[in-house]
Amino acid sequence: MPPSLTLDELEENFDLLGDWDERYQYIIDLGRKLPPAPPALHDEANLVRGCQSKVWLIAEPDAARPGALKFVADSDSIIVKGLAALLVGLHSGLTPAEILSLPVEESFERLDLKKFLSTNRGSGLGAMIQRMRQIASATAAA
């Protein structure tokens, strides 16, 4: 699992990285460091379809914190996989209410990563965030 991460920590990390080459290298390395996905992750039901890349996502209860969720994600694109790892790190260990109030788009906008979150197909990351929120809503309602 990727380390858990807050939006503040993410923005600090990005500030420490000087130019965009380094930032992309950081994202790429995050993608590389993700442990191999469990085979069931790649089931069709877990696929969040993007036009340019595929993202798979599953959610499960977080054993370390009652009431919280944790996520596992993968992508066929290494940059999207790295960004998915960031999103997993940001959302895992949070309760549904915390997930639903996390201002991740604003943060990505500040980091100039918003282009990856387009919900109009694109990378699939925008759809991944929406699915995490749907799961959070469904969990909260259950």
Next chain:
Amino acid sequence: MSIPASSPATGVQQSNDHYDVEAVRADFPILAKPMNGKKLVFLDSAASAQKPRQMLAAMQALYEDHYANIHRGIYDFSVRSTDDYDAARARVARFINAGHPGEIVFTRNATEAMNLVAVAWGRTHLKAGDEIIVSAMEHHANIVPWQMLREATGIVLRVAPIKPDGSLDWDVFSKLLNERTKLVAMTHMSNVLGTITPAKEIARAAHAVGAKVLFDGSQFAVHGGADVRAIDADFYTITAHKLYGPNGIGALYAKRDILESMPPYQGGGDMIERVTWEKTTYAAPPNRFEAGTPAIAEAIGFAAALDYMESWGLERIMAHERELLEIATARLSAIPGLTIYGTAPQKGAVISFTIDGLHALDVGALLDRQGIAVRVGQHCAEPLMDFLGVHSTIRASFAMYSTADEVEALAEGLEKARKMLS
């Protein structure tokens, strides 16, 4: 309306020596703008081309000088705006060598032009069991309208395959033609592979079985200069924004007798002859198909963009693009692990490729940071991607303002992306 382009300077290029690409570039203000802090290398003109200031000035001049709604205006500005709009239609007709301006219907884009044919012609003239043939390399715009027509009428949609080099498989295509074939709807140039289809031969074969023929000229028009009468096309679709013109306007060419056989596509102002509560009669083509206030300034911009292209000469623009395609093909082929999709002998200036072990999106994202704009993904041609057996490709496309230096920047950008990703 015509605004002269900057006059070509002399003697800069080697093999196309009257074509001064730097002078062309100077007419496109956006090309001087950096992207992500880097010098812009714009290689996505097949998605939408950039705009010359002469085109922008023509639209601005209308709005600042004598803009008014067209048709039935009694006052001077309306009459002049109407004249400009009509002249734009005649200009588009001349660009594709239509026999008469009345054979040009302005639409929002080529997609709307194809939908217009599918609805107004298809639902009137086709019935269950009639067949439409498309090719395996169509854009979704030349697939989905026919699928919708199939749902509405029960027509049969047949797909002519392509060969490994991306050219149309003529043997199979010609066997698909039969007396039930009512329409062959095919791209004139693939937006993914660059393949230019043998339009004249396709039209002749289609006509021989009594079918009509439609060409999606979205890509070809800017790279080849279409001649609808030489092809003997029944329908031909183009879009202004790929021709250095504005967004929001395109055109459907259709032979006059065919247009006259088609009922309206949408109802409203401008498309009627007389309206009463009991019965409304419709205007003659092309107005019959242009309900509501049209894109007036865009039509004038469209015409100005065509004037701009012709001020440099289509032949010279094409020679320039052919040269770039050759340079790019040679340069990219030298990159280890790079596969080019589409190597048909007749090919326009787009080049789709993948690099072994690298995801197209990752490459595109890293090129973006170097100021290089390419398109990655499925290019609105999912069935073609399935046929090619790839999820997505990277596509670089060249325009009248592209340069050999930009090809080199792309190749170096790809090497850098590979280094970061492997």
